[in-house]
Ligand code: AHM
């Protein structure tokens with residue numbers, strides 16, 4: 001079986017992106033450490049909330065902060081990172097001056113789905129890698145405002161019944177499972193692909209009364225089942241961890257939606273473009289799925305803020321095409 005390090009070496013070692021391979025190994029180490037911190041939280045006092053809020057005004061969990069520190073700690077020392085943006089940090093993170101800088105901009109959500117962490121339900125980490133536009137000067141926050149099509153790598157770790165790392169460098173999607181006996185991620189899910197058809201959807205239905213008409217129509221038709229216009233029964237799942245939902249979709253198809261709604265026109269959805277929607281959209285598209293706001297391909301959006309939010313609808317291609325068509329009418 002191929003290890004993550006071997007796989008990366010085979011994919012990037014002989015290219016002009018060998019340094020990206022080294023950076024990706026550091027992400028893998030960070031994810032192992034975060035998984036360990038989650039596993040051991042009940043013993044180490046790392047469960048529960050901290051006394052701080054993040055930039056989104058959300059209460060931080062202690063594990064949010066620990067995961068953020070681990071992600072920065074592992075990825076900053078190897079000489080490949082130029083700067084970082086994290087869900088947990090308001091401003092761009094610049095590397096300490098004594099550390100060597102590289103050419104990659106890292107954006108991450110170190111602990112996604114953290115409302116689930118204290119109830120022992122799957123959570124994850126998400127990361128996106130861009131190239132710094134000008135490597136001769138220090139990186140700036142504006143450098144991160146590149147469309148998702150510019151990503152050179154994206155991945156997530158899923159801390160579930162087993163710990164997995166799923167990665168794309170633009171050459172398909174591959175999944176690795178952590179072998180606890182050796183501490184290595186091993187290639188267990190090569191060339192992952194998303195079924196174009198599905199009868200399973202994921203949406204937080206408690207927001208139903210706020211949805212816009214096309215989303216309401218799509219879900220109504222799914223719920224109408226065999227007797228409705230779709231002529232099929234649909235199943236619903238909602239983990240409230242995007243990583244777990246996207247992973248399920250990679251494994252057996254499905255649609256995940258966190259749409260914008262009518263509550264606050266200034267708030268275009270809940271999820272963040274740079275470190276949630278873009279990396280997940282890159283992975284989903286590389287696996288043959290599709291990803292949209294309802295009206296635009298997510299990967300083509302021009303970001304205007306590092307913590308920008310966006311509506312997200314992704315998964316099985318034929319269903320996403322249907323949802324897009326409902327937004328046109
Ligand atoms: P987080 O990054 O603060 O954990 O928020 C993102 C998460 C996603 O993983 C998940 O899809 C969504 O928020 C769940 O939202 P809700 O609590 O509305 O169900």
Ligand code: MG
Pocket residue numbers: 087109111112113276
């Ligand atoms: Mg998140």
